[in-house]
Amino acid sequence: xxxxxxxxxxxxxxxxxxxxxxxxxxxxxxxxxxxxxxxxxxxxxxxxxxxxxxxxxxxxxxxxxxxxxxxxxxxxxxxxxxxxxxxxxxxxxxxxxxxxxxxxxxxxxxxxxxxxxxxxxxxxxxxxxxxxxxxxxxxxxxxxxxxxxxxxxxxxxxxxxxxxxxxxxxxxxxxxxxxxxxxxxxxxxxxxxxxxxxxxxxxxxxxxxxxxxxxxxxxxxxxxxxxxxxxxxxxxxxxxxxxxxxxxxxxxxxxxxxxxxxxxxxxxxxxxxxxxxxxxxxxxxxxxxxxxxx
Amino acid sequence: xxxxxxxxxxxxxxxxxxxxxxxxxxxxxxxxxxxxxxxxxxxxxxxxxxxxxxxxxxxxxxxxxxxxxxxxxxxxxxxxxxxxxxxxxxxxxxxxxxxxxxxxxxxxxxxxxxxxxxxxxxxxxxxxxxxxxxxxxxxxxxxxxxxxxxxxxxxxxxxxxxxxxxxxxxxxxxxxxxxxxxxxxxxxxxxxxxxxxxxxxxxxxxxxxxxxxxxxxxxxxxxxxxxxxxxxxxxxxxxxxxxxxxxxxxxxxxxxxxxxxxxxxxxxxxxxxxxxxxxxxxxxxxxxxxxxxx
DNA sequence: AGAGTATGTTGTAATCATACAAAAATGATG
DNA sequence: CATCATTTTTGTATGATTACAACATACTCT
Numbered sequence: 001x002x003x004x005x006x007x008x009x010x011x012x013x014x015x016x017x018x019x020x021x022x023x024x025x026x027x028x029x030x031x032x033x034x035x036x037x038x039x040x041x042x043x044x045x046x047x048x049x050x051x052x053x054x055x056x057x058x059x060x061x062x063x064x065x066x067x068x069x070x071x072x073x074x075x076x077x078x079x080x081x082x083x084x085x086x087x088x089x090x091x092x093x094x095x096x097x098x099x100x101x102x103x104x105x106x107x108x109x110x111x112x113x114x115x116x117x118x119x120x121x122x123x124x125x126x127x128x129x130x131x132x133x134x135x136x137x138x139x140x141x142x143x144x145x146x147x148x149x150x151x152x153x154x155x156x157x158x159x160x161x162x163x164x165x166x167x168x169x170x171x172x173x174x175x176x177x178x179x180x181x182x183x184x185x186x187x188x189x190x191x192x193x194x195x196x197x198x199x200x201x202x203x204x205x206x207x208x209x210x211x212x213x214x215x216x217x218x219x220x221x222x223x224x225x226x227x228x229x230x231x232x233x234x235x236x237x238x239x240x241x242x243x244x245x246x247x248x249x250x251x252x253x254x255x256x257x258x259x260x261x262x263x264x265x266x267x268x269x270x271x272x273x274x275x276x277x278x279x280x281x282x283x284x285x286x287x288x289x290x291x292x293x294x
Numbered sequence: 295x296x297x298x299x300x301x302x303x304x305x306x307x308x309x310x311x312x313x314x315x316x317x318x319x320x321x322x323x324x325x326x327x328x329x330x331x332x333x334x335x336x337x338x339x340x341x342x343x344x345x346x347x348x349x350x351x352x353x354x355x356x357x358x359x360x361x362x363x364x365x366x367x368x369x370x371x372x373x374x375x376x377x378x379x380x381x382x383x384x385x386x387x388x389x390x391x392x393x394x395x396x397x398x399x400x401x402x403x404x405x406x407x408x409x410x411x412x413x414x415x416x417x418x419x420x421x422x423x424x425x426x427x428x429x430x431x432x433x434x435x436x437x438x439x440x441x442x443x444x445x446x447x448x449x450x451x452x453x454x455x456x457x458x459x460x461x462x463x464x465x466x467x468x469x470x471x472x473x474x475x476x477x478x479x480x481x482x483x484x485x486x487x488x489x490x491x492x493x494x495x496x497x498x499x500x501x502x503x504x505x506x507x508x509x510x511x512x513x514x515x516x517x518x519x520x521x522x523x524x525x526x527x528x529x530x531x532x533x534x535x536x537x538x539x540x541x542x543x544x545x546x547x548x549x550x551x552x553x554x555x556x557x558x559x560x561x562x563x564x565x566x567x568x569x570x571x572x573x574x575x576x577x578x579x580x581x582x583x584x585x586x587x588x
Numbered sequence: 589a590g591a592g593t594a595t596g597t598t599g600t601a602a603t604c605a606t607a608c609a610a611a612a613a614t615g616a617t618g
Numbered sequence: 619c620a621t622c623a624t625t626t627t628t629g630t631a632t633g634a635t636t637a638c639a640a641c642a643t644a645c646t647c648t
Contacts, residue, residue: 025595041370045637055596060638071637072366076335076373083374095558099424100417102558103551107412110547111405118401123394130393149447153542156440248447249543253404257397264389264396319628339604349629354605365604612627
């Protein structure tokens with residue numbers, strides 16, 4: 001995906017990554033910085049040298065290793081790295097966290113996951129999925145368990161496009177629908193792990209009946225291998241008991257992207273259609289007092 | 295919410311905001327910086343002075359106005375401001391965007407919305423909502439239309455806590471459940487605008503029957519005024535046709551927070567219960583090849 | 589032992605900050 | 619409304635700090 005220049009090289013991460021490739025005194029510098037990166041941005045070269053127990057030129061050479069023109073330049077990059085990096089260094093929720101603390105952590109972790117997903121998204125996969133969706137005679141969203149709400153959400157979104165769209169949250173219905181599929185049907189199979197046996201079976205059945213099957217799932221998973229096209233969403237590696245939920249949010253965002261892609265490609269006519277739907281909802285609302293919106 | 299220090303003061307924004315309060319030559323400095331903030335981080339004090347057509351001490355004084363200890367310190371802050379600020383300047387999706395472009399925009403906009411929500415969350419509201427949920431004999435999640443998937447998602451999440459929990463996505467069922475509520479029931483009413491007539495009616499009915507009604511909705515909205523407790527989620531002000539969806543993601547994140555809060559307060563016993571549920575799902579999965587997880 | 593690399597020492601040039609003085613703006617008074 | 623005092627703003631000169639390059643030394647590995 002398009003990356004902002006400062007996201008390409010998260011300096012702090014780079015330093016961590018290359019720790020082993022550094023020689024002794026350079027590593028001392030690296031460790032001194034990692035000990036308190038924020039403080040390091042305020043150090044002078046002399047201070048940092050002392051902190052790392054090396055000479056000033058060593059610090060300077062260290063900076064050049066990380067493609068800075070010199071120490072001040074290095075500090076600028078470091079500062080930027082901290083600014084972008086910090087909010088995403090999402091610590092796990094601790095049992096003794098205050099509400100404000102774990103609320104923040106959850107939000108930040110979610111954002112971090114979105115960002116990771118963003119960087120992992122493959123344009124070609126998205127484009128191809130969007131193409132299939134546009135050509136669909138009928139779209140079925142399949143999601144079970146935790147992915148059921150995602151499927152439902154997708155239904156609401158795509159419904160606005162005047163496409164026959166449905167979502168199914170239980171295996172039985174999914175199986176029946178898959179069996180009834182014909183060419184022109186598109187099935188979107190949403191699964192975090194891509195290893196749920198039932199979901200894979202159903203995807204296969206749908207394909208055997210001529211349907212296009214798009215998987216929103218982990219790359220390389222059994223489900224991914226069964227699908228016509230895949231949008232890869234790598235599972236996050238958080239084993240934290242408290243927040244196994246960000247995955248869905250990433251899936252939802254992907255749905256947003258697909259829906260947007262379909263809308264864009266369909267052109268202006270359909271945007272009017274959308275407006276009409278919005279209009280038709282108005283009578284069920286109370287009059288707005290403030291600045292409320294649709 | 296707890297704010298990271300560098301998020302408090304977006305220096306670049308602060309400079310823009312205080313432009314009018316600056317005197318002539320200070321403004322010249324400000325303008326020189328705003329002309330190309332990224333370049334400014336690489337300037338020396340002399341270069342910036344020349345660029346702004348003022349003397350070096352003026353630049354230095356300018357820096358102190360923005361509570362920096364000096365010019366280098368100012369540059370550090372500026373660099374951080376650029377780094378944090380940039381990714382959230384989420385432009386709207388343009389009809390001629392490439393897939394990669396609008397995918398990025400949607401992701402960034404979603405992250406921006408989460409961040410906004412994060413900063414807008416009130417700890418007291420969350421804490422109070424969590425308290426009510428813990429004491430619940432039974433929880434009902436109500437969400438209609440776009441919020442239906444959120445309600446469903448909440449059901450899945452809270453189901454793990456061994457609490458009688460259900461979600462209802464249509465007005466009829468919600469009305470019936472509300473009518474059958476008694477003291478000890480907790481209804482969580484999810485609505486983006488908080489102005490959908492039906493939802494407000496139902497919330498009132500639930501309250502009249504003794505239920506505690508928690509609203510996840512816009513502050514100050516009719517629904518908010520009808521509820522026992524509110525978790526305020528301000529509607530985002532994006533009028534963009536293409537992405538009216540971030541709202542749900544924020545709601546989902548709030549659900550995550552509530553669920554986490556309940557889990558934490560319930561203590562360790564329930565964490566074992568969670569593990570058991572995870573275990574019970576395993577037999578339905580294919581064996582893992584790589585590093586796949588729950 | 590000696591080539592080659594890594595690290596430290598010294599000195600210089602730059603960058604930055606302070607003190608002070610000049611200039612401009614303000615405003616009070618006759 | 620002119621003049622002068624006072625404050626504020628701005629620039630000059632100077633001194634302090636910082637960063638870097640050139641060179642020298644120490645270390646490493648064959």
